[in-house]
Amino acid sequence: MSFGTPLDLNGVKIWKGALDPAAQAALVEELRACLAQAPLVAPVTPGGRKMSVRMSAAGRLGWVTDRRGYRYEPRHPSGAPWPAIPGGALSVWEAVSAWPAPPDCCLINWYGEGARMGMHQDRDEGEFAAPVVSISLGDPAVFRVGGVEKPAPSKSLRLESGDVALIGGDARLAWHGVDRVIFGGSALLPKGGRINLTMRVVRD
Ligand code: SIN
Ligand code: FE2
Numbered sequence: 001m002s003f004g005t006p007l008d009l010n011g012v013k014i015w016k017g018a019l020d021p022a023a024q025a026a027l028v029e030e031l032r033a034c035l036a037q038a039p040l041v042a043p044v045t046p047g048g049r050k051m052s053v054r055m056s057a058a059g060r061l062g063w064v065t066d067r068r069g070y071r072y073e074p075r076h077p078s079g080a081p082w083p084a085i086p087g088g089a090l091s092v093w094e095a096v097s098a099w100p101a102p103p104d105c106c107l108i109n110w111y112g113e114g115a116r117m118g119m120h121q122d123r124d125e126g127e128f129a130a131p132v133v134s135i136s137l138g139d140p141a142v143f144r145v146g147g148v149e150k151p152a153p154s155k156s157l158r159l160e161s162g163d164v165a166l167i168g169g170d171a172r173l174a175w176h177g178v179d180r181v182i183f184g185g186s187a188l189l190p191k192g193g194r195i196n197l198t199m200r201v202v203r204d
Pocket of ligand 1: 198
């Protein structure tokens with residue numbers, strides 16, 4: 001892993017190419033084992049809208065959404081416990097988070113062709129002193145960051161496989177989203193698509 005001086009996107013720190021191709025491939029293998037235990041689900045917002053991203057999680061808690069609301073749960077919707085957070089993701093957390101404990105959740109977002117994520121804030125954690133640390137794998141995506149108070153004005157940047165982002169400090173509650181994925185733009189995942197991991201500390 002290589003963490004030099006990060007780029008700044010409205011206060012979000014971005015390390016381009018932090019994971020080399022071998023580290024990316026090793027992390028994908030760890031994630032395959034996670035997803036065998038906790039399969040991706042197509043989540044629904046509390047308002048009943050089907051999200052285009054498919055999700056699973058690893059760690060003590062997983063973020064879920066359904067008609068009952070957005071929340072962290074100790075189990076996959078199937079009732080099974082979440083798998084342990086992959087070691088390759090924990091190493092990134094240790095390198096950049098400056099937080100003295102491991103994250104409680106590693107959310108696993110899978111973007112197929114046409115998937116996107118609307119502008120939002122990550123607020124369900126209840127702990128805003130700790131950052132959210134993101135790892136991108138597979139196809140590139142246009143990542144957008146606005147302000148803490150409102151989503152616009154915003155700036156965007158292409159997140160590519162192996163890039164790490166830290167949403168923390170004064171930007172911890174920054175609005176952010178994914179405009180689109182450049183499907184097939186990376187060879188890491190043989191069938192295309194993008195995986196984004198976000199590690200979070202959750203206050204009970
Ligand atoms: C998220 O905000 O949960 C996802 C960010 C990303 O996919 O890069
Ligand atoms: Fe987010």
